[in-house]
Amino acid sequence: MILRVRAKPKSKVEWVKEVEEGIYEVAVKEPPEDGRANERIIELLAKHFGVSKSKVQLLRGSTSRLKVFEVIKD
Template identity: 60%
Template sequence: MDEDALMKLKVKVKPSSKREGVREVSPGELEVRVSAPPERGKANERLIELLAKHYGVRKGAVRILRGETSREKVVEIDL
């Protein structure tokens, strides 16, 4: 695996949103609105799906490194 192909981002998740979307707040920091509720990992699953689609990678390339149960997360994407 090439280290240059990994990207780490700070992500603030807004679960149970009416509209879904990915917005860059600042370089390396995103705000992601997901429609899924923050229960039983549903919001995390949807977050991974949205980030994979946004960056054009498979879902397996997106990993939550920190903040599994928090709205503030650190995510790694294998580009």
């Protein structure tokens, strides 16, 4: 499954919500430095979809707020 994600780094509260079909907003406490926010987004998406972190992959947008992820569900 391909997801478009709007990242919100340095948030006070972490959450994942679907704003439209296939489009999610993910807020993380981590700053967007050294890929820390991306790693935390992967962890939150994995938890949200009930898969391991290795099943969530960042395809595009590593330095952008708009990202594309692939989630592999068995």
